[in-house]
Amino acid sequence: MTVSGPADGRPLVFAHGFGCDQNMWRMVAPAFAEDHRVVLFDHVGAGNADPSAWRPERYSSLAGYAADVLEILDELDLRDVVFVGHSVSAMIGVLAANSDPARFGALVLVGPSPRYVDDGDYRGGFSDVDIEDLLDSLDSNYLGWSATMAPAIMGNPDRPELGQELTESFCRTDPDIARHFARVTFLSDNRDDLPRVSVPTLVLQCREDVIAARAVGEYVHRNIPGSELVVLDATGHCPNLSAPEETTAAIRAFLPGPGSSLP
């Protein structure tokens, strides 16, 4: 967990999505540290989080990840929290805010999708086969991960560049946990949780996004009462990386400026 910014600043908690770690926010979060208390953390199994904390029962649904978020807010005793969740963390934020709304001041959902798999008239954009395919991709690339990362971890004096790579590397995930997380992420259905959101919410949608299509973003916006939808000019699923300025500006515009009263 990384905390920066003034202790009396409004808490801004950034949560990363599946496949990466808190580094995902490194081009966005610093811009808020001037006037906010910025909290970055890694989900269990990602980045520097302790993989031994992972329990199959606890993390068999997104609720376990949401419980972790609430524990962090409790531990830091944060209130009026603005939770910025990317990808699957958008839904983790929705679950956390629904279970303890008093802690939350606002939600910013970046590329959210309440369900990735098509279901009747609902178009999530993917089929069950696609999800199995993703798990295969993870497995294939896990072998690659073992090959390039293992020597670095074990210390390989004749190839110092490996150690260097490891220290600079980001998006390190534990392969077994990633596999479970992928399943939980892409097979979850949080459509019914959207109407229960009671805090001000911003939906940040990319103009084109293969993972969370525009129609999905619009669905989220329609179903969260009073939410705001901003369509970014950015494309892809990671505007926090591909268009950090635009993403930062959109979050800024949503938050009350200095001097204005809280919503």
Added chain:
Amino acid sequence: MCAAGTGLGDSEESNEDGDPTVRDSRTVFSSLLEDDTEELYDNAPCGYLSTLMDGEIAKVNDTLLGWLGIRREELVGVRRFADLLTGGGKLYHETHYAPMLRMHGQVRELALDLVAADGRRLPVLVTAKVKTGQEGQPLLVRITVFDARERRAYERELLAAKRKAEEERARLERLTGTLQRTLLPDALPVIDGVDLAAHYHVASSDQVGGDFYDVFPLGGDRWGFFLGDVCGKGPEAAVLTSLTRYALRAAAVNDADPVAVLTTLNTVMLHQRRPGAPRFCTVIFGVLEPDRDGLTVTLAGGGHPPPLVLRRDGEVSPLPTPGGQLVGVLPGARFTAATTRLRPGDVLVLYTDGLTEARRADGTMLEEEGLAEAAVAMTGENADGVVGSLVRLLTDWSRSPSDDTAILAIGNPVTAAAALQEAGCST
């Protein structure tokens, strides 16, 4: 697939020179000269493409078009790189590939499947690098695509073998766990006037540990207990532990006198011995007799570290059984008994050497003296509290204890009546 269309074999240049050898080498040479970069790019033995930062395909070589069975104008300026992937590949692309490319400026040897025009899947390895402008701003992405059918088939086999090995290991651990449980009591008995707690740690998950303990009824409000350590590890240790446990329990039914029980165990183990391969255990066996205002403990030691007595008033002292010898190798081994009385709030602690031999990173060992010293702060706690404090002490000393450890704490609980009596009230 990869070797086709390299340009070298395709050359059909003719030469007027009569000598076939000379003609051939000249043909090769001239075709090499004509193998300009454009030609090399298009017919390279791997797929090439370049995309804009958003993935839109800007350039693609003939090799890749051939693999995909797609015409150039169907791709360039029309589709993105991710469009060439399977559904799952798209997910992987967006969650791993694209972020990695943005942060690192490159990705290496990612295993992905491309989908050809006819729906066939092409397993490939993708390496991509961002080309940056003079100020380091990203301009475009260059991607090489290698055919990886055989490698991926091999990797799948590797993965299957790895999964199988993991399953086997899990099975072994389950088996070991089951065996281990048969060597320890399911739960400590609940005894009026006696407060019990235990801790058991096995250093490795695939080997049965050599430590053991038990508490069991002897009839007539008397209880037997023991804690010990057999030499070695694994299946042999499990056999010896099992033998020791049942010999102790059976001997105690006949005559619960601790010295007599250890003597019987020694005899039984000597009968089982094999020449040249001594096997032994160190053990403490004792009898508990609770009464109205306390608990009498009589025990005998067979070559085992002496138990510690934690008095409620803060005093800590070992309860030695001097001269007691290890069990199982010496005919006529000597055992001596000791007795103590536990009053309310006193706790007797039996342990194996995994506790006292806990080593810090710098190599210093806790040892019996260190244990006795630390135990002073634990006096006044009940059996459960003492065991908890000892486990914390153990993990403080050694983050992942490399030795098996067993701890058994026997206390005389502070009852409400005893507390009242102490406060000067009569009951």
Added chain:
Amino acid sequence: MLDLTKATDGHVHTIALTGELDHASTPRLHEELARLRLSAGDRLVLDLAELSFCDSSGLTALLAAHEISLGAGAALELATPPALLVRILRTTGLTEVFTVRDADRDRARAEVRSRR
């Protein structure tokens, strides 16, 4: 890690142990003991001055040495055992089973060195 150095001088057989005598290394001492040809009246000296660790498995090898010597009518001596081993021998009630010689330290080591 365990290093074994053997020397035989007439009726005196010396094995010097350097390193750790544990579950992994004990079989090597067992093998070495099984290879010994002891006659009645021989002395078997285990030089333990450089022994840095000994666990219950290691103790089985010392007991095996005791048993083998006894069977051959030879005498076993443990020379200069480290404090750790002395404590184990005391706890397990074996100090009176083994002949422990501290004074032999220099001679035992000199014997070994002259044979290397």
